[in-house]
Amino acid sequence: MEKIYSNVIIKKGGPYSLYCTSCHRWIPNTANYEMLKEGCFAHNHFCVNGENLTPNDGGINEREWEDENN
Numbered sequence: 211m212e213k214i215y216s217n218v219i220i221k222k223g224g225p226y227s228l229y230c231t232s233c234h235r236w237i238p239n240t241a242n243y244e245m246l247k248e249g250c251f252a253h254n255h256f257c258v259n260g261e262n263l264t265p266n267d268g269g270i271n272e273r274e275w276e277d278e279n280n
């Protein structure tokens with residue numbers, strides 16, 4: 211099944227507070243202070259079928275991050 215939209219969730223234990231379950235990539239939260247206070251989040255990430263279409267999202271691939279931290 212084709213995954214058109216990235217599925218970004220709040221996840222702990224990584225370099226950033228957001229994580230894309232579609233392409234397994236950690237994504238920085240770009241929400242402003244007011245949004246964070248309300249528990250909202252924002253990001254610049256977008257992918258199709260697990261392929262990152264936004265290389266400037268500032269995120270990091272999960273495997274790359276694990277390699278750097280092992």
Ligand SMILES: [Zn+2]
Pocket residue numbers: 216217230231232233234235255256257260261262
């Ligand atoms: Zn993604």
